Amino acid sequence: MAEFILLLAALFSMVAFSIDSILPALPEIASHMVPDNVNRAQLVITAFVVGAGLGQLFFGPLADAFGRRLSMASGFALYMFAAAAAFGSQSLEALLFWRFVQGLGAAGPRTNAMALTRDLYEGRTMAKVNSMAFTFFVLVPAVAPLIGQSVILSFGWRHMFTTYVLVAFVILLWFLIRQPETHLPENRRSMRLKPMIETFGIVLSNRTTVLYMMIITLAFGQLMSYLSSAQQIFVDVLGTGTSFPLYFALVTLLSAISGFLNSILVIRFGMRRLALIGFVSQTILASATLLYWSVFAPEGNVALWVFVIWSTSLFALNGLSFGNLNALAMQPLGHVAGTAAALIGALPTMLAVLIAAPVGLAFNGTPEPLLIGVTLCSALSVLLIQTDRKNPN
Template sequence: MPEPVAMPERRQSQFEFVAMLALVLAVIAFSIDSMLPALPEIAQELSPDNVNRAQLVLTAFVGGMGVGVFLAGPLSDAFGRKPIITLGFGIYALAAIAAIFANSLEMLLIARFVQGLGAAGPRIVSQALVRDLYQGREMARITSFIMMIFILVPAIAPSLGAVVIHFVGWHGIFGAFVLLALVGSLWLNLRQDETLPPARRRPLNMTNLVASAREVLGNRQVQLVAIVMTLGFGQMFALLSSAQQLFSETYHKGAQFPLWFAAMALLSGIGTVLNARYVLRLGMRRIVTYAYAMQVVVSSIMAVLVIGDLLPEALRFPAFFVWAVSVFFMAGVTFGNLNAMALQRMGHVAGMAASVIAAVSTIGAVLIAAPIGLLYDGTARPIIMATLICSAAALWMMRKVEEV
């Protein structure tokens, strides 16, 4: 039976709650994607002898966030959701200010790592905050609305970043980060009540941390869902990492890549809308299972067409684009549901559970995506076959997952 949830009072409507958390999470996506147009200027100014090092600006942020996810969840279980999200935004903003005044690439990378460390607070604790207020299919529905807005950010972030750079240079991007952190923090603190009252908090000590981690990792439902999320994130990250090469080298659409990528993100957002509409009726497990089954069929057809070289030249890019949209569509349909399923019975340790699930799925996804990226051979064959294999494995794993 689902555990009963005490529903804390909150000041804003459900619409405002979704918009607030969407902004909180969008800050994370914006912190990565808006930096893409800045990399050439950063390379020219701070690393002219080795321009490829400028890419470390992105990986340093992700690395810091990867470390932070282990800390943010347990801290929020001990001290409450709002203080840790606010602290994370504070660290994020201070690191962004430091980045504005960085006069070497090394200083900028340190600032970006610390910025990622702070970003882990909003990234992880917002999930626990949703779990405090909602459970089951309703949580999946709320998460779908949040993800719908979150998915749209990559579509516009590079363009917004380019506009800022045009007027104030790459340093101005970090000023925008500070502004977003301030808005998100003020909105949270002025309009959202604390969702984890002191009576439900868990003291921060090694005994409690080990017990909480053991409970989360020992739960079979969490184990299964974490594996499925890893497979889903792995194929999506693999496509993301190869997207620039595929659009530019394989299909000769490099000049229009930002526009095609934006279109892909916008179309895939339809998945979150449909999920929010039908999840209460159909259930999370059924929708996720159908999504992976659909991807197995679509990727199988695409694999036959590409490996067999059966498509005429005029249809090769349109077919690839439709297939790529299907991968991101699947992500929009599945990730919110999977997260809700994993956290359903973990409400009393939602922070620790969110941290563990995020850490396992992210690290596992990187281990899947990295070798797939290295297999790029000038065609879409490696990523299509990897998506087919990952989706088939996820579909098989979903047979063992329980409905909640």
């Protein structure tokens, strides 16, 4: 199980690494391609996220029809091809297109990792495995900006795409050598349009699954809002300069323990209760930080450490949420795990962009738009979880 958890963390990390490692490059991308509107550089993240969401609608049914290994390898191949093509992009439009395609490819590892977990585990055990994977996965956002900045300073921002190709190749090789097929031929479903639509219907007609997909949308929306705004807040507002990746690493490392704690607590207290605690806590902390910032307008080291502490709480409480929410959504759908993982990943990811993009573009020289967005998302999540009080999980 130890190697499986590490492999799972590596597969989940493809999306996070592809987003977080390019954050230090946003100022250079902006100055080279959109010097008159630097906020548009954030769309490099948005385009990838949209692709990663949409791609899951393809790789999920592919995984159910032909097995996890073929679907996984196809996603990695598309990811590496798009990264190589993005290297030579000469305009922001071209870069956004290839980032979108790169996101499509990253959906392969993301979807199949979730389906693999559901093939082998279910319920609270699945949530425990996801949480343990999260403990290692959280190291990726910690080191990704550091890796990105090192590559950018040494070779230029375009060579981030060379790095993506190399990382993807290593993880794919590890997967193909060590992970057997978990979706046996007798359990596979046709990829013809009618059976696919019927399978989508099975997933979307399940009330519990749809409820937790809505909550995952809000959770991912607030996290994407943070990632869209973090570089500008740390650099432009808090003045961290080239130290931004170090503070980002500090935030994610301090919050890493939450995934480990969840893997212990979830068996005793249940997935729903822990997710509820996480969202209630974040509603209180985000609104309190917003009030403090609005009243006192902190500056210097005080402002920096207030934001670092709140950022740590956001990442830590995500550790009490994401693994549990995905397991709750997947619980009723083991017989269509590939397609279920696709929809549970795709729809919230794409809908989260509708939250993150306006919050990121609303940046006004303070963290207040971000804090407002997180407060609203967490509060709405609390209300939605309360509608499922009878769930024993």
